[in-house]
Amino acid sequence: MTTVPLIEARDLTIRFGKVKALDDLDLTAPAGKVLAILGPNGAGKTTFVRAVSTLLRPTGGTLQVLGKDVSREPVAVRRDIGLAGQSAAVEPTMTGRENLEMTARLFGHPRDGARRAASIVIERLSLGDVADRRCSTYSGGQRRRLDLGASLVGAPRLLLLDEPTTGLDPISRREVWDSVRDLVAAGTDVLLTTHYLDEANELADHVIVIDHGHTVAAGTLSDLKASSGRDVIEVAVNDPSQLEAVGHILERVTSNPPRLDHNGRRASAPTAGGAKDLAIVIRTLDDTSVMVDEIGVRRPTLDEVFLTLTNAYVQNGSSR
Amino acid sequence: MIQTVTRPIAPATAMSATLVVARRALLKFVRTPALVGMGIVQSALFLFSFRYVFGGAIHAGASTYVAYLVPGYVATIVLFTGGGIAVAVADDRVEGFTDRLLSLPIPRYSIVMGRALADFATNAWAIVATAAFGFLFGFRLGGSIPDGLAALGLCLVFGLVFTVVFIVIGLLAPNAQAAQGMSMIAFVLAFMSSTYVPAGTMPGWLQPFAQNQPATVTINAVRALFEGGPAFHDLWQAALWCAGIFAVFLAISMNLYRKATA
Numbered sequence: 215m216t217t218v219p220l221i222e223a224r225d226l227t228i229r230f231g232k233v234k235a236l237d238d239l240d241l242t243a244p245a246g247k248v249l250a251i252l253g254p255n256g257a258g259k260t261t262f263v264r265a266v267s268t269l270l271r272p273t274g275g276t277l278q279v280l281g282k283d284v285s286r287e288p289v290a291v292r293r294d295i296g297l298a299g300q301s302a303a304v305e306p307t308m309t310g311r312e313n314l315e316m317t318a319r320l321f322g323h324p325r326d327g328a329r330r331a332a333s334i335v336i337e338r339l340s341l342g343d344v345a346d347r348r349c350s351t352y353s354g355g356q357r358r359r360l361d362l363g364a365s366l367v368g369a370p371r372l373l374l375l376d377e378p379t380t381g382l383d384p385i386s387r388r389e390v391w392d393s394v395r396d397l398v399a400a401g402t403d404v405l406l407t408t409h410y411l412d413e414a415n416e417l418a419d420h421v422i423v424i425d426h427g428h429t430v431a432a433g434t435l436s437d438l439k440a441s442s443g444r445d446v447i448e449v450a451v452n453d454p455s456q457l458e459a460v461g462h463i464l465e466r467v468t469s470n471p472p473r474l475d476h477n478g479r480r481a482s483a484p485t486a487g488g489a490k491d492l493a494i495v496i497r498t499l500d501d502t503s504v505m506v507d508e509i510g511v512r513r514p515t516l517d518e519v520f521l522t523l524t525n526a527y528v529q530n531g532s533s534r
Numbered sequence: 535m536i537q538t539v540t541r542p543i544a545p546a547t548a549m550s551a552t553l554v555v556a557r558r559a560l561l562k563f564v565r566t567p568a569l570v571g572m573g574i575v576q577s578a579l580f581l582f583s584f585r586y587v588f589g590g591a592i593h594a595g596a597s598t599y600v601a602y603l604v605p606g607y608v609a610t611i612v613l614f615t616g617g618g619i620a621v622a623v624a625d626d627r628v629e630g631f632t633d634r635l636l637s638l639p640i641p642r643y644s645i646v647m648g649r650a651l652a653d654f655a656t657n658a659w660a661i662v663a664t665a666a667f668g669f670l671f672g673f674r675l676g677g678s679i680p681d682g683l684a685a686l687g688l689c690l691v692f693g694l695v696f697t698v699v700f701i702v703i704g705l706l707a708p709n710a711q712a713a714q715g716m717s718m719i720a721f722v723l724a725f726m727s728s729t730y731v732p733a734g735t736m737p738g739w740l741q742p743f744a745q746n747q748p749a750t751v752t753i754n755a756v757r758a759l760f761e762g763g764p765a766f767h768d769l770w771q772a773a774l775w776c777a778g779i780f781a782v783f784l785a786i787s788m789n790l791y792r793k794a795t796a
Contacts (some may be wrong), residue, residue: 267637289639293545297637301630305558307565319554320638322542331539348565364634369541374637400538 218281220245220372220403221266225275227427228261235261237427238275243405243420245280248398250418251407254524258427259407260300263376266405267297280371296365297374303361306350310341310360313349314367321368328367335363338400339393355386359393366397373397375406379413391416411516425524439519445511446518447492448482452505457481460504467494479507484514484522548647551640555648556655559622563656573615573660578667580614581607584730585671592731597761601676604668605685605760606729606753611660612693613724613749616700617717619653623704624713636791646787650697657693661686677762685759688772692752695776696720698783705790723749728757748775 221243228236236258243249251259264270266279268288277284279291304313311332318328336345339359349357358378365373378394379387394417398404408414414421414435421438423430431438447468449460454476461472464483468491472483485491492511499506514522546554563569584607585600594602626632635645665686675682700717707713726744727733733744744750751771758765 264633267633269633269636289545292637292639295637297634299630299633301628303630303634305562305631307562308558312561316554316558317634317638318542320546320551320635320640322545322639327540327542334537334539337537367539368638369539 218245219243219278220247220249220280221405222278223262223275224277226262226265226272226277227274228258228265228270229273234427236265239424239427239429241422241424241429241432243422245403247419248394248404248406248417249420249422250414251405251422251424252409252411252414252520253407253424253430254409257425257524259409259424260376261427262424263297263374263405263407266291266372267295267374268292293368294371295374296368296370296372298358298361298365298376298378300376300380304349304352304357304364307348309348310345310352310356310363311336313360314363317364318367323367331367331369335366338366338396339363353386354382355389358382358386358390362390362393362397366402370402372403372405375404377407377409379408379410387413411520415516423520423523430523435516438523439513439516444484444486444514444522445488446482446514447485447495447511448480448509449495449499449506450478450480450508452479452507454479456504459502460499463495463498463502467491467498484518485511545639548641548644551644552647552651555635555645556651559649559652560655562622563652569618573618573656574663577611577614577660577664581664581667581671588730595732600668600672601674601761602732602757603730604665604671604673605757606727608661608665608668608686609689609692609753609756610724610727610729610749611664611689612657612696612700613720615657615660616696616703616720617714619649619697619700620704620707620713620717621710623649623701624707624710627705628709632791642791643788645791646698646701646784649701650694653697653700654690654694657697658690661689661693675762676760681759681762681765685756688752688756688759688769691776692749692772695780695783698780698787702783702787702790705787723747728753746771748772748779751775 219242221241223239223241226236226239227234239262251262253259261270265272265277265284268284268291271285280294282290282294284291308316314332314335315328318331323331336342339362341356341360341363344352344356349360352360362378375394379390382390394404406417419434421435422432447464449464451457451460457474457476457479460481461474464472464481468483468485468487470483470485472481474481488511496509584603589599589603592599703716704713707716726740727747727749728744729749733741733750736744751768752775755765755768755772758768
């Protein structure tokens with residue numbers, strides 16, 4: 215196994231005029247893993263992918279992809295990567311096969327090699343039924359998968375997926391996820407950006423959360439849950455009109471603002487006190503007329519971790 | 535056992551990358567019937583209008599108006615169809631195709647050259663079709679056939695040069711609609727020239743521009759070749775303009791692709 219990291223960024227800064235899209239970003243991504251860059255809209259995810267794919271030059275700092283510097287050896291980096299962007303860059307007037315063969319030729323395959331590469335990718339992504347139809351007839355999910363395929367025909371070491379399922383319906387999302395998992399099983403390293411936590415959960419081993427151009431947290435998903443998530447007390451009630459009352463009790467006990475989910479008839483609040491707080495909440499609820507369906511302490515969900523991480527950053531940043 | 539794709543042994547050569555990029559642009563053109571058909575219909579309608587509607591009221595010196603009009607019209611057809619080039623380039627950028635190309639291990643200039651090659655071909659098609667309409671509407675060669683072919687060749691060169699100009703417009707425009715709008719600037723060259731009326735009939739303040747701008751000198755050379763008259767003086771002026779514009783805009787377009795703005 216190689217010890218060269220997949221991606222290594224040191225003080226990486228990318229400026230557009232006065233705006234810093236990436237601001238002294240530090241990040242090390244281990245090779246042999248699926249890496250998800252997670253962050254809200256505008257966090258710098260796309261800028262980062264564009265820098266890794268040599269479409270943007272760093273204004274400051276360094277960025278290495280598989281040990282090669284993007285500023286000094288962009289051509290070598292381009293041979294190692296395959297980019298599938300947010301907008302599916304397939305040519306609608308060409309068939310899926312023609313699209314793949316075209317990209318394969320541009321990767322450097324001779325004509326017959328391009329044909330072979332296209333056939334293999336079509337089979338691997340289960341696009342056989344539609345491969346000889348023009349892409350203008352494809353569904354959103356099929357286009358996205360073909361775009362994925364186009365980045366694969368050059369057998370890149372690193373596949374870059376920028377928000378691969380944004381705008382897709384749930385079934386198409388599953389299809390894209392399955393394809394990505396197959397690729398990973400076949401040994402391609404993947405870097406994907408997403409603002410969907412479930413997507414990171416489904417696909418990634420290693421997660422880096424960025425916000426406002428900085429790395430906020432990095433590690434495995436369970437690391438993140440363990441390190442930044444406080445336990446949550448959650449109460450499910452029978453009558454949604456009583457949620458407000460439950461929320462007040464949670465706030466009084468935990469000193470944290472509660473989240474009220476009216477549709478799910480649930481109120482929750484993070485707690486530092488764990489079981490002790492839970493006992494107090496139960497006793498307090500006993501003295502009221504609230505009909506409790508369910509009550510307990512649980513680990514935070516990814517959503518909660520994500521909100522904690524990114525909000526914490528906003529608060530720190532604005533208090534400076 | 536799933537077969538795996540092998541890594542290409544060497545990156546694509548500039549030549550093959552250029553041809554692949556050109557092939558895709560051409561396929562897109564040929565497979566979009568509206569693009570193929572509308573360009574021809576539009577240029578035929580324009581030619582028809584000038585020849586039969588306005589033509590009777592225009593006096594173009596010694597020759598008949600159709601003999602005067604057709605050479606200039608054929609030479610500058612790219613100024614009308616070029617908007618399509620700018621739109622296609624802007625679309626490629628907005629839709630992510632340019633990003634895909636830029637992330638591939640191909641030389642940057644093959645992206646411009648491929649695009650220009652494809653548009654050279656579509657423009658050649660427009661020139662031939664428009665010339666055919668010209669003959670249909672009564673145009674006849676005054677000079678020899680080799681001179682006529684040389685005239686068409688000059689039209690092709692002028693087309694290629696302005697293809698690169700429209701590529702630059704497409705790269706500068708924020709989107710396809712803006713690219714279409716910005717391409718209208720070419721009408722300045724098309725109309726303030728000797729295409730439709732002799733530049734000498736225009737007001738004095740407009741003449742320095744109208745007499746010497748690239749479209750006019752190219753048209754004069756094309757017209758002289760078609761008529762079999764002496765073309766040398768106009769030819770070298772046209773060559774100078776064409777070489778200058780081509781060099782400048784090729785450099786700009788390559789620089790814009792390198793910056794890869796999306």
